[in-house]
Amino acid sequence: MSSDFVLVSKKKKSRRKADDTTSLLRRISSICEEVSSSSYCDNLVDILQEISSKQELNSFQNILCYGLGSVEDFANSKYQFGLLVSLKEHFKTKVQIYDPNFRKDDLTLFEHYQFDIIEENEFGKRSIDSTTLVFLPHCPHELLNNFLWKNWDITSLKKCVIFGNSIGHFIENTPLKTKETFKYICRVQSLVEEVSLDNRFKFSDVFNDLAVHYISEENIDQLPCDFFDFDEEPNYDTLPVEYRKTLS
Ligand SMILES: C[S@@+](CC[C@H](N)C(=O)[O-])C[C@H]1O[C@@H](n2cnc3c(N)ncnc32)[C@H](O)[C@@H]1O
Numbered sequence: 001m002s003s004d005f006v007l008v009s010k011k012k013k014s015r016r017k018a019d020d021t022t023s024l025l026r027r028i029s030s031i032c033e034e035v036s037s038s039s040y041c042d043n044l045v046d047i048l049q050e051i052s053s054k055q056e057l058n059s060f061q062n063i064l065c066y067g068l069g070s071v072e073d074f075a076n077s078k079y080q081f082g083l084l085v086s087l088k089e090h091f092k093t094k095v096q097i098y099d100p101n102f103r104k105d106d107l108t109l110f111e112h113y114q115f116d117i118i119e120e121n122e123f124g125k126r127s128i129d130s131t132t133l134v135f136l137p138h139c140p141h142e143l144l145n146n147f148l149w150k151n152w153d154i155t156s157l158k159k160c161v162i163f164g165n166s167i168g169h170f171i172e173n174t175p176l177k178t179k180e181t182f183k184y185i186c187r188v189q190s191l192v193e194e195v196s197l198d199n200r201f202k203f204s205d206v207f208n209d210l211a212v213h214y215i216s217e218e219n220i221d222q223l224p225c226d227f228f229d230f231d232e233e234p235n236y237d238t239l240p241v242e243y244r245k246t247l248s
Pocket residue numbers: 066067068069070074076077080098099100101121122123124137138139140143206246247248
């Protein structure tokens with residue numbers, strides 16, 4: 001055998017893997033502490049608490065998260081995960097999570113933090129039946145649009161608070177033709193109140209453009225009576241390839 005090759009026994013490999021997992025868990029635990037003591041997290045919790053009591057939501061029974069990305073691989077995902085853990089602890093709620101790009105160590109981490117891993121790609125089309133914080137950090141817009149379609153009635157929408165990319169910015173910055181594809185995001189804008197957050201976290205690209213959205217009672221009163229009659233399932237066939245790739 002050439003001296004360039006070093007044979008690594010199976011035992012050594014699995015010990016190294018276990019060491020990697022332990023060091024990821026240790027690193028994540030310190031990130032969770034850092035995020036939970038940040039002013040960004042405090043501010044978000046205050047906003048969510050205020051909305052929850054104003055809307056008589058009786059706190060959150062569930063957090064649904066799509067598009068976190070691999071915590072093992074990406075710095076943004078690590079800090080966003082830290083925020084999820086803080087919110088789970090604060091609201092004493094369960095977390096359901098899915099991203100097609102999760103890796104094995106991500107799943108170990110989620111089990112450690114007692115998250116419920118969604119088993120299959122549902123493309124955001126999950127019906128909710130309890131008060132839910134929908135956590136979509138920098139997600140493809142298809143996921144939000146699909147989620148809204150699946151919950152397109154006032155009873156379901158009133159149970160959701162969405163923490164994700166600013167809907168207002170999306171409407172402002174998206175060409176008319178593209179907006180036609182995201183009908184549910186565009187329609188829901190007349191129903192939601194958007195609360196923006198100061199992006200004062202130490203890394204500016206982790207939580208940038210994320211805002212809290214909730215259904216406002218005053219806006220409901222002004223709705224035309226056929227507002228919810230529309231229920232065509234979204235179809236993204238005409239989208240650029242990169243969108244289709246992220247959703248495959
Ligand atoms: C732009 S990345 C955001 C990653 C990270 N949250 C961040 O802020 O950097 C979009 C994420 O959405 C995920 N995604 C794509 N399709 C998805 C689906 N059907 N369900 C859940 N997540 C999905 C991608 O795998 C990717 O991790």
